[in-house]
Amino acid sequence: MARFEAQVWVSGELPYQVEVNAPNIFAAKKQIVRREGVKEHEVQRVFEIQEESSSSSSSSSSSGGDSEGSIALVGGICALAAAWWLLPWIASGAAGYGAYKVAKGRVSSAILAGIITATGITGFVTGKAIKGEFNTDTANTEQVQTVDETN
Secondary structure (H helix, E strand, O other): OEEEEEEEOOOOOOOEEEEEEEOOHHHHHHHHHHHHOOOHHHEEEEEEEOOOOOHHHHHHHHHHHHHHHHHHHHHHHHHHHHHHHOHHHHHHHHHHHHHHHHHOOOOOHHHHHHHHHHHHHHHHHHHHHHHHHHHOOOOOOOOOOOOOOOO
């Protein structure tokens, strides 16, 4: 049998926690109503308590979750690094696609190709400028001198 926990909210009183053993959530709720002498709508937030049977199984399950979280974190960092590395190309593609959507059907193919090329180059240059701005040492270091005024 599984173990369930619920909150009992009797009007005019503070809510309190109750635990029962039951085969399913519906039987747990009925058992709490019968045992506590309350109405069914006063039994709220019924959920199964996941108890760990042994320390070896709990350590293996927690380490599995930790490794999945670590893999997700490393994957996210790699995705951000790849996006940063590809920023000029992403900006170029976005600018070119935007120009295509705006000018499609309004101008000839040659002019459309020129617009897409120009905006693509502008996007690439802008992306390189943004990337370069973050990669330079723009922090101005200021040297502070101590003056001895004991004259």
